Amino acid sequence: MKLNDIIKIIEASYPLYIQEPYDNSGLIIGDKEANINGILIALDLNNDVIKEAIKNNCNLIITHHPFIFNNIKKLEAGDELFDKLNLIFKNEINVYSSHTPMDKSFNGINIALAERLNLKNIQILYPENNLLCKLVTFCPLNYADKVRESLFNAGAGVIGNYDCCSYNVQGLGSFRAGDDTNPFVGKKGEIHYEPETRIETIFPKWLTNDIISALLYSHPYEEVAYDIYQLENTHPKVGLGAVGNLNNEMEVYDFLTFVKDIFKLPTLRYSYVENIKKIHKVALCSGSGADILPIAINQKADAYLTADIKYHDFQKAHNKILLLDIGHYESEIIFVEKMYDYLSKKIPNFAIQKSENSYSFINFF
Template sequence: MKIGEITQTLAEFAPPAFQESYDNIGLLVGNAQLACTGVLCTLDVTGAVIQEAIERRCNLVVTHHPVIFKGLQKITGSNDSERAIILAIQKNIAIYAIHTNIDNVLHGVNGILARKLGLIKTQVLLPKANTLCKLHTFAPTAYAEKIKNALFEAGAGKIGAYSECSFSTSGTGTFKAGAETHPFVGTIGQRHLEAEEKIEVIFPAVLQQGIVAALLQAHPYEEVAYDIVPLLNTFHQVGSGITGQMPHPTEETAFLEKLKHELKAPVIKHTRLLGKPIQKVAICGGAGSFLIPQAIASGADIFITADVKYHEFFEVNDALILADVGHWESEQFTIELLEAVLQTKFPTFAVLKSKVSTNPIHYF
């Protein structure tokens, strides 16, 4: 098993195209072509985590937070991050970061926190723009079903909880084959009329390469006519934060107790209680105060996030409860998520969760 095969699985789960512009994800240290001896999943890369990887014979560390984030001008071992990088290179340990791309998928960082809290009917709070396209193609009538099946198999035609969505119209296609062509139907040098179906399907933009490849593979024509059109439609599977519903309205203090228990949080900072039950919940793991307006607009009763500044607590103006649970606390289950993704794909391979707590914050 090569390191690149492991990281490709992670890229399929949370496509790199979904990362934010400021982020630095992917293989940060190491060679993707090396054989992988084991994977260690962590929230952060520290010297202690790299030492753990050495002791547990893992030559790939998968981290949520990139150890190389801002531009590095030198690596001299002047801090723990630099020392971790040096040790990883010395011991031939690869480091792969999966950060805002796994934040931005519905089943990612926020999704696992929502499941821990028992939320249902989850959807993205702030959908990411420019994530959908539409494919138009034209197929001989007898091959239309085969082509649709190939497109569906490649990931096209999903709208919300529905799959295999498409639209077809019948018409007549015309073409004249040139002297050096090998037409599937028709005669070289003569205009040919063919009964065809126009097939339309929506697909996530990140799947374009595979969908076009599937189309060309399934289509009988030597030259396949197709159009790809970017859409402004909202794609509720990709974006920042999520919302979900509690199965039953829950009294505020009972909900906060549940939140504190599930996160094993020593303290939760929050705005004043409003005296009404919690039904709709908004979540953004990590620093999510930029989503306060969207959380309010969604009608959420509480917004759970971290790294909220003093003056940002005033912004909610009693529209909801704003709860700061701590950065590490809000993202801790990412380690469990990464392990589950890789263990499902590689059930007989060594995929381990780090035992090192990388939370830099302590409470007295």
């Protein structure tokens, strides 16, 4: 299987378009035309993971964290990065990372964490806007079904948990074909009036090229009239974090114990709360999510789980919300399982493995 085909499968659910500006997700090292023998999935790219891939004949490693994040100013033998790159190039290994696209997708890490906590009514905590567009086009009445079906198959018409969404109204279109044309209806040099259907539908911005291609392929006209509008709507399925409700309220101490057991934590840092008696609404964000602590507070969550929390973050949460630091590794190691399950369903009977060398770099005494 070609690497490019695997990338398309990954980015169908975790598009690079939604990654954060600071991120470096995507193909880090590789040849899109390479034939892939096997895939190894890991949280980070360390030397043990690379050696594991070589041993298991996996020439594609997929990680959550991009191992090249900032500009490289120099490479010298003996440096950690040089040694990694040397090992990768010598063994013709391809490396792909899905970092914030996996964090922000509704099929990604944060929703998986919420499900692990058995939360109900799960939603994105901080959904993103300006990611949606509207397409308006016009076609002959008896071609409307074909055009709509083509657009829907390309990914248009999805609103929340509904698909095949469109608005349609009939009207009369006019045009005059020029000398160098081959009109589907009407005659050259004459104004023609054609009963048409106006089709409006919504689509995510990163699918623009696919949507236009589907429209042009299915539409009978030589020149297809269409408009694309940028929408300010919030995308309910893309954004940071997740929020949901516990089936039953829990005492603070019971909830702390529950979280500690779920994530197998040797210790758990949390904020002081005096006025929160029960935990019902829970918000979370994998990795370093202190920046959206105010969002969790504004949404009146009783508890907020994230990682890399600083002293002053706990201060901001004091007596407002139960803030828990569950650890960066502990909040993101679920990536390996999530990506493995996703790819195993999309490409069954393919050699996909979960790395045995994804580990935390933090120890506890």
